[in-house]
Amino acid sequence: MxxxxxxxxxxxxxxxxxxxxxxASGGIETHTQTLAQAQAALGATVSAVVVNHVDxxxxxxxxxxxTRTPTVCESDGPVQVYRVGRVANVSKLDVxxxxxxLLRKLLRDPPDVWHLQTPNVTMLLALAxxxxxxxxxxxxxxxMIRQKVLKYAVLPVEYRVYSRAVKLLSDxxxxxxxxxxxxxxxxxxxxxxxxLDLLPFQAPSASVLAYAxxxxxxxxxxxxxxxxxxxxxxxxxxxxxxxxxxxxxLIVVGTGPMEAKWKRLxxxxxxxxxxxxxxxxxxxxxxxxxxxxxALWFPSNARSEGYGLVQVEAMAAGCPVINANIPHSGVPxxxxxxxxxxxxxxxxxxxxxxxxxxxxxxxxxxxxxxxEARRQAVERFDHRVMAEAxxxxxxxxxx
Numbered sequence: 001m002x003x004x005x006x007x008x009x010x011x012x013x014x015x016x017x018x019x020x021x022x023x024a025s026g027g028i029e030t031h032t033q034t035l036a037q038a039q040a041a042l043g044a045t046v047s048a049v050v051v052n053h054v055d056x057x058x059x060x061x062x063x064x065x066x067t068r069t070p071t072v073c074e075s076d077g078p079v080q081v082y083r084v085g086r087v088a089n090v091s092k093l094d095v096x097x098x099x100x101x102l103l104r105k106l107l108r109d110p111p112d113v114w115h116l117q118t119p120n121v122t123m124l125l126a127l128a129x130x131x132x133x134x135x136x137x138x139x140x141x142x143x144m145i146r147q148k149v150l151k152y153a154v155l156p157v158e159y160r161v162y163s164r165a166v167k168l169l170s171d172x173x174x175x176x177x178x179x180x181x182x183x184x185x186x187x188x189x190x191x192x193x194x195x196l197d198l199l200p201f202q203a204p205s206a207s208v209l210a211y212a213x214x215x216x217x218x219x220x221x222x223x224x225x226x227x228x229x230x231x232x233x234x235x236x237x238x239x240x241x242x243x244x245x246x247x248x249x250l251i252v253v254g255t256g257p258m259e260a261k262w263k264r265l266x267x268x269x270x271x272x273x274x275x276x277x278x279x280x281x282x283x284x285x286x287x288x289x290x291x292x293x294x295a296l297w298f299p300s301n302a303r304s305e306g307y308g309l310v311q312v313e314a315m316a317a318g319c320p321v322i323n324a325n326i327p328h329s330g331v332p333x334x335x336x337x338x339x340x341x342x343x344x345x346x347x348x349x350x351x352x353x354x355x356x357x358x359x360x361x362x363x364x365x366x367x368x369x370x371x372e373a374r375r376q377a378v379e380r381f382d383h384r385v386m387a388e389a390x391x392x393x394x395x396x397x398x399x
Contacts, residue, residue, distance in 0.1 A: 002309045005041050010046055012039075012045070012112050012391060013044070013046075014044050014115060015106060015113075016035070016049070016117065017049050017114060017115065017116040017117065017120070018048055018049070018050040018117045018120070019051060019120045020051055021033060021048055024050075024062065025229060025280065027141075027194075027308070027309040027310070030192060031141075031194050033076065034195065035081045035387060036048050037076070037197075037383075038197070039268060039387045039390065040053040040077070040079055041078075042384075042391060043109075044391060046078065047080040047366055048081050048082065049080065049099075049102065050081065050084065051069075052070060052083035052086065054068065054268065055067055057071055063089070063257060064089065066085065066088055067089075068085065068087050068088075071084050071098055082102060084115040091216065093293060094272060095122075096122055099123075099297070103133065104348070107130070113135055113137055113394045113397070114133050114134070114135070114136050115138075116138045116161070116165075117139050118141060119141065119143075121154050124157050125157060128157045131164065134164065136164060136165045136166060136167050137166060137167045137169065137393065137397065138161070138162060140179065140182055141306050141307065143179050143180070162184070162242075163185075165185075166397040167188070167189075167393060169190055170190070170330075171193060172193060172306070172333045173330075174328055174332075175303075175307075175330050178303065178328020192293045192386065194312070194381070194386065195384070195385055195387070196313060196381060196382075197346055197380050198312075198377055198378065198381070200375075201287055202316050203290055204288065205284070207284065208285075208288045208291070211288035212288040212289070215288065215289065215292045219251070220247075220248060220249055221248055222294040222360060223293050223294060224239075224246070224249070224293060224297050225250075225253070225289055225293035225295070225319070226250065226251070226296070226297050226298070227253040227286070227314075228254050228300075229254050229255070231256045231257060232258060232302075233257075233305050234258070234305070235299045235300055235302075235347065236263065237265055238324075238347055238348070238352060239352065240266050241269060242297075242299075242350075242352035243269075243271045244269055245349075245351075246357060247360075249273075249274050249275070249276060250274060250275050251278055251289060251293070252278060253280075254277070255279055255280055263277065286313070290313060290317035290319045291318070291319070293314075294320075294323050294366065295319060296311065296314040296320070296322070296341075297352070298323040298331065299322075299346075300323070300326065301326060301347050303329050305326060305329060306329055307330040308323065308334055308335075309333045311323065312381045314335075315334075315340055315374065316374065317378040318370040319373070320335075320359060320366055321335035321342075322343075322355045323342075323343055324343070324345065324346040324348075325343050325345055326346060337371050338371050340369055340373040342358065342359075
């Protein structure tokens, strides 16, 4: 009697279409790498196509409008990364003449799934010209909010690409109802919460803990922390205004186009001596900062901030979060009011300051938030949970 043939399950082949890729900073960039690495660890064959954010000297030129970057192909562990060179950056649009050619080359031996991360005007334009890129899954991280002219120019392109996508993913359930882009295709929308490799934040090394101790000795406490690219929707002006009514030191991690303006504001408010502009910070030092801070301050005020992945980092480290209640954003869904921190109205420095003082004045409150933040980070936002869910989605659309 012949034995039935066992079905051979081939590993899924996935190509992620991102904007940039670490060491480029940013939530979407970090997510692209984390998802790709976690999928590879589960047996998938994974590549990523992104724009190269560094010039030939290795300098980060993300915000430099006329600086060219070369095309390079490299390995990030098991993940093959194609960094496409650009010739210019016009109104945050990377001009990449070589991108369509690279995608056509990859189409000769196509993957099982192409996974696009948006907002990403450069990649949307390329995909609109290449309808053969299928099946296509799109993670829609946020709508275009402030870029009024660019938004209406891009919407027809977005619609064309989203129409042929087999699945549209949102980072969080609350974001879906407030997104016109997603509601147009509601029947094929699903939520896939972003996750992280939590271990570095959960179990810091001895050197990280020593760094955290040195921070407490160096700066007057309590220490408050802001982390993220310094762009308009991060609304750091309200954190600086709140600092006038709260003791301690605010450490700001990140760089961006608003940095000079916010430094001037700190001087005008009389708090510049209590603000440390940390700039770009290595991961180990960032972990030390989370373990030092009384809370992460996250005052973002627009739906351009669709999720706030740094909140997950803070939660995994047991650092409570003070965030703002952005309507139809995943931000207050990630760190929940009176569970893992406090949520206040947007653009309200007085409420922000009051929340910070509660953490200082109410006995046991910070400790309760810290324990619950750690628990929820593991249960809801571990990178393996995200990767397994994503591969299940891929298999369903292939089937």
